[in-house]
Amino acid sequence: MQTFTKAERLSGKTALDNLFETGKSFNSFPFRLIWLEVVDDSPVPVQTVISVPKRSFKKAVDRNRIKRLIREGYRKNKKIIYNQINNKKIHLLFIYTARTIIEYKEMEQKIITALQHLAKAIAS
Numbered sequence: 714m715q716t717f718t719k720a721e722r723l724s725g726k727t728a729l730d731n732l733f734e735t736g737k738s739f740n741s742f743p744f745r746l747i748w749l750e751v752v753d754d755s756p757v758p759v760q761t762v763i764s765v766p767k768r769s770f771k772k773a774v775d776r777n778r779i780k781r782l783i784r785e786g787y788r789k790n791k792k793i794i795y796n797q798i799n800n801k802k803i804h805l806l807f808i809y810t811a812r813t814i815i816e817y818k819e820m821e822q823k824i825i826t827a828l829q830h831l832a833k834a835i836a837s
Contacts (some may be wrong), residue, residue, distance in 0.1 A: 723760035741827035747753030786824035797832035
């Protein structure tokens, strides 16, 4: 259960465009989450994209570190959302909005909070 395979990563221009155009969103600092319920034939219930803006972090090293931290926190805590979605397929986008790099422990707590908020949004 604690994996993050290629099938769980969302890719494809049409899927991403559709997510940006029709997805629902909310802010849970330091993230902006955009999600969309889809009819898809993917083998996993949630496909995810992680984005860190170049405008906020000029160095690729910093952007990649933040993405690694987010991926790890998501990988360890995705069961929160998997338990709530009940045979639905979800496309999910994490956008990191903070201006500084936060430590992993705090990042993991923020991811848990964001996933709980997302689970409530999907259930309603």
